[in-house]
Amino acid sequence: MIFNDATWITEELSIFGDATRKFFQAEMVPHVEKYRAQKQVDRELWEKAGEYGILGASIPEEYGGSGGDFSHDSVIFAELGYTGDMSFGLYVHNIAAHYLLAFGTEAQKQRWLPRLATGELIGGIAMTEPGTGSDLKAVRTTALLKGDDYVVNGSKIFISNGQVGNFFILVVKTDSSQGAKGISLLGLETDGLEGFRRGQNLDKIGLAGQDTSELFFDDMHVPTANLLGDVEGQGFSQLMNQLAWERLMLGIIAVGASQRAIEDTVAYTSERKAFGKSVIEFQNSRFKLAECKAKLELLRAYVEKSIGKIIKNELAPDEASIAKLMGSEIQGEIIDECVQLHGGYGYMREYLIARMYTDARVQRIYGGTSEIMKELIARNLT
Ligand SMILES: Cc1cc2nc3c(=O)[nH]c(=O)nc-3n(C[C@H](O)[C@H](O)[C@H](O)COP(=O)(O)OP(=O)(O)OC[C@H]3O[C@@H](n4cnc5c(N)ncnc54)[C@H](O)[C@@H]3O)c2cc1C
Structure with missing residues (x-):
């Protein structure tokens, strides 16, 4: 689990997180090469995610969902980040559903939410x-x-x-x-x-x-x-209201992805030998990985706190911007170091870390660029 120590984690969420990891490992990860070749995932993945309850985790039961809240979504997106693969466009689908939940009329919710929960509609x-x-x-x-x-x-x-x-x-x-x-x-x-x-x-x-x-x-x-x-x-105020969740979500994905990058790099550098010892035995490798771990834990603490706030509808827009800004920047820094520690293999697409490197770059651009996040944070300073 990515958020084991969070104050909002319950036993039910912990079980849900483990099951979600197993779902991605069984239904998504084995097909990633195929998705990459065809430049999109199969519709079947959407349908299976619908059956499993991932698409409608935070949609109320009366609209065909599982009746959870942002904590369930947070667990899902941390696990998606942890797969190291961002082929599955689950996040924009989820955001579309949250627009309906927040602003849709009763008729609109009844018309669209149940079909978003099953994957009949992909958002x-x-x-x-x-x-x-x-x-x-x-x-x-x-x-x-x-x-x-x-x-x-x-x-x-x-x-x-x-x-x-x-x-x-x-x-x-x-x-x-x-x-x-x-x-x-x-x-x-x-x-x-x-x-x-x-x-x-x-x-x-x-x-x-x-x-x-x-x-x-x-x-x-x-x-x-x-x-x-x-x-x-x-529309503009509706967008501003919902962008907070989108931005926090990108910070959550950054936590999952950064954890995965560090774990994979510890495993790789433990195996790889140079000058008669494991690469992880060089002080530089251990210090670089220690820095990565320290950055991840600071990010995790901030993101966990922010999730606790959004569950209670108390997350301020500038707080969401901080999660997005620092999440995407730290994710980029950590994965860059992890590529370096993989040496030439870190540059080969065959290796997960190489693909995570190119995937991570867009985190600083979409959902509002790092510069726009700084603008939004700065506005609240005075
Ligand atoms: C892979 C991918 C997926 C995407 N998915 C979606 C999606 O599903 N839906 C969607 O609507 N959009 C999506 N986007 C678009 C994304 O949100 C925009 O690219 C992003 O918001 C930046 O807008 P822009 O590309 O027009 O850049 P511009 O706005 O032209 O910015 C260019 C540069 O100027 C900087 N800049 C702009 N304004 C300021 C300012 N006031 N102060 C300082 N610097 C500034 C920016 O930070 C950037 O560095 C996606 C983009 C990518 C690459």
């Missing part, structure tokens, strides 16, 4: 556009009211689950004359939807087994019943 978040990422207020995809529909025109880029997803929380401008106040969120079911088109599966330096795509909307009709929360112009 994603479509915010970023070719012309704007960090500056969300500047999105240009428009949704103009026509009868009972919004007519949507524009495009999105870098959308995780962009090939396999069939339900997106879509960020649009319902009033282009306004900045943040003109933004709204739409629930977008894409199966058979006219005017919806996917671009190619984008070629990335990491996350080889995960699909990331452009999405295009050409006079795409979306019923007004799909407006999240049934209220226009609230």
Whole structure:
């Protein structure tokens, strides 16, 4: 278990964490090479995760979920990070569900949450556009009211689950004359939807087994019943509210991944011989691994505390930004050291640590860049 000492850990969560690790080891890890070759996971993995209860862990039972909370999600994402492989776009799926939980109308929750819990719907978040990422207020995809529909025109880029997803929380401008106040969120079911088109599966330096795509909307009709929360112009504040969970989640994944990197590197350097002894016997190796462990434990303590707060709905946005900033930066530093300690083998894709290295790089970019995290933290200083 990644969070054994957390104040919020219960026996039930501990058992759930062990079972989740076994699920990923049995159902995901053996197929990672295949996912990497085809640049996306199989639909079967989504269905199995649905059956197992991973997709709907924090969705209330009345909407088809298991009735857990953020603590269950936290255990899942720590274990996902610990696999060392980020092919499974579970995190954006989970975030889409949390938007519905937080802001969906009763009808929207009943319509979409049970299908997200089973994997019939695979979720994603479509915010970023070719012309704007960090500056969300500047999105240009428009949704103009026509009868009972919004007519949507524009495009999105870098959308995780962009090939396999069939339900997106879509960020649009319902009033282009306004900045943040003109933004709204739409629930977008894409199966058979006219005017919806996917671009190619984008070629990335990491996350080889995960699909990331452009999405295009050409006079795409979306019923007004799909407006999240049934209220226009609230999109920006809805985004700001939910970004806290997304950012903490990335910090949680960083804890799991960093722990895995250290464990694998201790094992490798114990086996590998140079100058007649194990690499781990060199003082430099032991000191570097000691530094990695110390950084991990500081990060873990902060993330554990933050999870305790989000369970009680008390996590402030700047605290979530700290978890994301320091999680992604520390993950990058630890994995970089671990690659070094693997020598040339650390540069070979055949080795998990090499793949973790390229996967880790995006943690500082998506979900808000490190620079944007610093802006958000700095705003609260004065
Ligand atoms: C693999 C991958 C998956 C992704 N998945 C999704 C997804 O599912 N959904 C989605 O909507 N988006 C997704 N993204 C997009 C991601 O969130 C954006 O790339 C990110 O927010 C940065 O936006 P940008 O690329 O437009 O960079 P820009 O905003 O153009 O930033 C360029 C540089 O300028 C810096 N910068 C910008 N503003 C400031 C400022 N005010 N102060 C200081 N520095 C600043 C940035 O930090 C960065 O270093 C994904 C991206 C990748 C690579």
